């Protein structure tokens with residue numbers, strides 16, 4: 041049984057979104073790990089499971105698994121829903137679009153770094169990000185009892201309408217003020233203003249500049265700040281910018297619950313802010329990641345420009361699967377934001393949340 045704790049409603053950190061969603065702290069955590077997601081919700085925050093790389097049947101099982109770990113506490117699920125993808129999840133049709141020069145470059149990388157063949161298929165080597173696949177993923181979400189649905193890179197109104205009708209809270213991640221009209225038109229309940237500093241797909245505007253602009257444009261819709269946030273001073277600053285809470289992704293990579301492979305974890309623990317870069321070499325859309333030989337190769341003079349989403353992942357799918365499976369050290373990478381500078385030791389999800397809260401209380405003393 042999860043223990044209920046008393047809530048202090050006079051606490052500055054207990055913002056209106058806490059009461060609205062039934063959480064103790066306005067700390068939202070995105071993760072591709074079920075354990076991390078569950079632990080965030082158990083520690084008083086709001087865990088959101090990233091299901092973009094899951095087949096529908098896995099989504100059903102994993103959301104049920106998270107529910108079994110957290111009992112009645114709230115949690116969310118996140119899908120990437122970019123517009124302009126091909127309609128069908130048709131690997132052969134997507135593969136037929138790949139230019140020969142790009143295929144030759146990937147073959148060259150495989151040989152140069154002596155990457156063995158993968159022993160099986162992964163999401164990256166078998167699924168085309170496509171409208172058909174997104175609809176199946178959404179259907180799986182609708183079969184669950186998850187409390188919140190987050191969409192990123194796009195806010196398709198038809199999908200938002202369906203999840204709202206199912207009674208879920210809806211959230212949209214946006215990276216520019218011009219995106220807000222789509223979120224509002226779709227009737228989104230909660231907005232994440234995610235700045236340039238963030239890990240994963242990101243836009244060109246820094247968190248400090250973006251958050252107040254989105255807060256002003258959002259009106260009644262509550263905003264969470266994201267991008268580079270990894271300590272309490274940044275959390276208090278986010279509240280001062282008008283956000284009702286924070287949304288973090290990178291910090292969870294260095295937790296025991298995440299169980300990142302040893303070689304990847306070592307890169308995260310060692311990296312400073314300047315060891316990340318934004319590149320299209322992962323998915324075809326700009327995403328911030330740890331700089332490695334993988335990104336260097338794609339950024340090098342003479343390298344082909346990464347293909348657009350979804351073709352870049354169809355192009356690199358087998359190689360990426362193998363790099364991850366065999367932990368090919370020079371090429372091994374992960375999405376990470378500039379806040380990676382604060383990931384210096386392996387910790388636990390609960391300790392991260394306690395640290396954020398303690399540091400925030402300390403930072404708040406300057407207002408007395």
Ligand SMILES: Cc1cc2nc3c(=O)[nH]c(=O)nc-3n(C[C@H](O)[C@H](O)[C@H](O)COP(=O)(O)O)c2cc1C
Nearest residue numbers: 070090192238239240266267268288289290375377
């Ligand atoms: C490894 C990694 C994977 C991510 N994948 C997704 C994703 O699938 N969907 C999504 O909405 N955001 C994704 N993000 C972005 C996070 O939701 C979040 O906005 C971001 O991590 C916040 O900035 P921070 O990394 O500086 O904390 C990812 C972030 C990281 C670090």
